[in-house]
Amino acid sequence: MSSLILQGVSYHYNGTKVIHDLDLTVGKDEIVCLLGASGCGKTTTLKAIAGLIEAKQGSIFIDGKLVSDEQSFVSPEHRNIGMMFQDYALFPHLTVANNITFGLSKMSKAQKQQRVDEMLKLVHLIGCADRFPHQLSGGQQQRVAIARALAYKPSLLLLDEPFSNIDTQVRFELIADIRRIIKATQVSAVFVTHSKEEAFAFSDTLAIMHRGKIEQQGTPEQLFAAPCSKEVAEFLGQGIYLSAEVLTATEYKTPFGLVESYIESKHDVSVGLIYVRPHQIELVADNQSDKLSKRATIISRRFIGSAYVYSLVIDKQEIEVAAQYGQSFENNEQAIIKIKPHTVNFFES
Ligand SMILES: Nc1ncnc2c1ncn2[C@@H]1O[C@H](COP(=O)(O)OP(=O)(O)OP(=O)(O)O)[C@@H](O)[C@H]1O
Numbered sequence: 001m002s003s004l005i006l007q008g009v010s011y012h013y014n015g016t017k018v019i020h021d022l023d024l025t026v027g028k029d030e031i032v033c034l035l036g037a038s039g040c041g042k043t044t045t046l047k048a049i050a051g052l053i054e055a056k057q058g059s060i061f062i063d064g065k066l067v068s069d070e071q072s073f074v075s076p077e078h079r080n081i082g083m084m085f086q087d088y089a090l091f092p093h094l095t096v097a098n099n100i101t102f103g104l105s106k107m108s109k110a111q112k113q114q115r116v117d118e119m120l121k122l123v124h125l126i127g128c129a130d131r132f133p134h135q136l137s138g139g140q141q142q143r144v145a146i147a148r149a150l151a152y153k154p155s156l157l158l159l160d161e162p163f164s165n166i167d168t169q170v171r172f173e174l175i176a177d178i179r180r181i182i183k184a185t186q187v188s189a190v191f192v193t194h195s196k197e198e199a200f201a202f203s204d205t206l207a208i209m210h211r212g213k214i215e216q217q218g219t220p221e222q223l224f225a226a227p228c229s230k231e232v233a234e235f236l237g238q239g240i241y242l243s244a245e246v247l248t249a250t251e252y253k254t255p256f257g258l259v260e261s262y263i264e265s266k267h268d269v270s271v272g273l274i275y276v277r278p279h280q281i282e283l284v285a286d287n288q289s290d291k292l293s294k295r296a297t298i299i300s301r302r303f304i305g306s307a308y309v310y311s312l313v314i315d316k317q318e319i320e321v322a323a324q325y326g327q328s329f330e331n332n333e334q335a336i337i338k339i340k341p342h343t344v345n346f347f348e349s
Helices: 042-050 096-100 109-122 138-151 168-185 196-202 220-225 230-236
Strands: 004-013 016-026 031-035 057-062 065-068 081-085 156-160 188-193 205-210 213-218 240-246 251-254 257-260 271-276 281-285 295-303 308-314 317-322 334-339 345-347
Touching: 004 042, 016 031, 016 042, 016 057, 016 188, 016 213, 031 042, 031 168, 031 196, 042 057, 042 081, 042 156, 042 188, 081 138, 096 109, 096 138, 109 138, 109 168, 138 168, 168 196, 188 196, 205 220, 205 230, 213 220, 213 230, 220 230, 230 271, 230 345, 240 317, 240 345, 257 334, 281 308, 281 317, 308 334
Parallel strands: 031 188, 031 205, 081 156, 156 188
Antiparallel strands: 004 016, 004 057, 057 065, 205 213, 240 251, 240 271, 251 257, 271 345, 281 334, 295 308, 295 334, 308 317
């Protein structure tokens, strides 16, 4: 059974629709990331799931139970969800232990103590029960925040940009740690971010949002291999578009020669655009004798340890391409461009 289902959910602020007819499914023990540009409606979606706002259209089910539709509305405290929001800070005047047990009023003192011990062990903060939030690092505070969210034993966890105030250096360690904690507790989660790197590191599947709708949902590999729209392709990769003529089910003619696709596709049109990402482009030394191949000029280069990353202009579009180890091009040098065989993303222009 799915942990969360949204069907046709819409919401408007003062007459302006910010989420439209939105569908989303989160499986049991699954971490789904809502990923999209600023203002596309991610936080609003999370608030509708939490019951912090009342979606006027559509239905929301948590663990098979209807919590919101046109006729009914279950309040946030009865939805069995844990929340870790960016602005949902710890109570500064309460100790770590009291922060964790804040919402557990029905438990006995002994039960609370047991839950605190269990949670502190889970988040690797044993011995910190009597500290106050200001005596902890940012990462430790977020660990307490997740412990507090999980202390209720919720069936669904909602996280809104929980890592954005954490130093880049420790952010990815914390992300791995919190993912481990969530997986260990077998809770399903919806995570909101606008950072692709965080989304890839934290979630099982991505739901790409665009203008208040889920454009596509799938694993990062599925979305990279077969984006359903230009918006998804552009959001995930720093690629460029090349004009392309469909020759066969697996071959496209482009200004940079024939491009072969690993998969067969049927298209309704014979010309369009293919979206090419940096790792699908090969730079070859210009041997002058090859008259037919297209060239690009290297604008600049930077050394990244294992290779050089070159900036170059292809079809009036600038792109960064990493060359294979051992290959080296100088600024202003011409290189032959080849597009490697790959799973081609073709779009109507
Ligand atoms: N309380 C509000 N009143 C009116 N409009 C709002 C309100 N909150 C959000 N909006 C608008 O709704 C749209 C969606 O906002 P939302 O916060 O859901 O986006 P988001 O994708 O989470 O953005 P970000 O990544 O910047 O946090 C935006 O255009 C925003 O300006």
